[in-house]
Amino acid sequence: MVAPESTTGTHAAGAARPGIHPEPPIDVHSPVAEQAHDLAVARKDILRIATAGSVDDGKSTLIGRLLYDSKAVFEDQYEAVERASKGDYVDLALLTDGLRAEREQGITIDVAYRYFSTPRRTFILADTPGHVQYTRNMVTGASTADLAVVLVDARKGMLEQSRRHAFLASLLRVPHLVVAVNKMDLVGWSEETYEAIRDEFTAFAVKLNVPDLTVVPISALHGDNVVSRSANTPWYEGSSLLHHLEHVYVASDRNLVDARFPVQYVVRPQSDAHHDYRGYAGTVASGVLRPGDEVQVLPSGLTTTIAGIDGPRGPVEEAYAPMAVSIRLTDDLDVSRGDLVCRPANAPQVTQDLDALVCWMTDEPLRPRQRIAVKHTTRTVRGMVKELQYRLDVNTLHRDPDAGELGLNDIGRVRIRTTQPLFVDDYARNRVTGRFILIDEATNATVGAGMLTAAG
Structure with a gap:
């Protein structure tokens, strides 16, 4: 493998070196240059x-x-x-x-x-x-x-x-x-x-x-x-x-089976030329989405079809992880940030009870009955720690069921109850919809990270 020659340091990019004749500058905004860039990225x-x-x-x-x-x-x-x-x-x-x-x-x-x-x-x-x-x-x-x-x-x-x-x-x-x-x-x-x-x-x-x-x-x-x-x-x-x-x-x-699209932002241009445009922007978490696909919007459960998908450079024929796109739907549904677009026959679990392995990241320990905010994909809800089932010793893999709290850098199995439902998958199946972070409502600091596991 031959690494690309460096053009950094004492030799500025594009500067002539001894025995090398500089080529004419390239217009980086020309169509040819843009196509070459897209090809290199692809x-x-x-x-x-x-x-x-x-x-x-x-x-x-x-x-x-x-x-x-x-x-x-x-x-x-x-x-x-x-x-x-x-x-x-x-x-x-x-x-x-x-x-x-x-x-x-x-x-x-x-x-x-x-x-x-x-x-x-x-x-x-x-x-x-x-x-x-x-x-x-x-x-x-x-x-x-x-x-x-x-x-x-x-x-x-x-x-x-x-x-x-x-x-x-x-x-x-x-x-x-x-x-x-x-x-x-x-x-x-x-x-x-x-x-x-x-x-x-x-x-x-x-x-x-x-x-x-x-x-x-x-x-x-x-x-x-x-x-x-x-x-x-x-x-x-x-x-x-x-x-x-x-x-x-x-x-x-990558999980190309379970279509998951958390809505991050609703795009409504104010210009007269696009006053009818309504798109739902976000990053594809998993699966593949195409125009014409039947989809379901959670938490409403309403179904519709995808009218079109727009990428940074215009319409695309399919979207897959980790592409950032804007999706247009055939029907005018009430969709907002935190909602999730999926397939009707392959929806995630909708639940308010989370079973997860949590890594605690702050000095103040995690204890049962503690109130906390949960951010899962683009959805943030309030919650409470129902139970600490055990603390895990990452060196010996020993489980301590008598642990009363999780300290800094501890990992343990925790049950959390949220005030609103989340749309989740097991972490083993989907690393994006199977994880979340815990936020201290008073300081807005990230205090923990969780990986969802099957109940039991």
């Missing part, structure tokens, strides 16, 4: 990645290596990191650990999002903290991920934190899991060490029902098996980490 899908690992396993260094080797780092950025590095090697972790506390302590605290691209795919990468103290940050970063990368130090093997990260990834239904066995150079590129970690992790992943597991031996510091295959691992027959990220198949992970 051909390159987006992969959302969450990374996790124990402290000092090298997550930030690995991300820095991916950014640097894929030419996603400005030259002046690299020079600044080079100056700040203290050892014999450039500390690429400084590219992602931006908080002063992170640099001082040598750990990742906040979720840092980084973006880079190759000719085949665009990546959104969340560098999530490894420490148990920041479980909530990992839940935030992994909740929308297509793939999770868990780093394991080859010298230490699988630790309690490694198991916890794998469990959280499976709990959040991340479809693909990659175990990067890092610092292989410090164990002499031992095939036996790699195989021992691979076998132990594979056995643990079976218990978690991980659908897709890949194990890669790497050295993030030196770049072995990160972007290209390394000569230090002739016994390893798999691909490099970046090659796997480029080619992992994620299209089948």
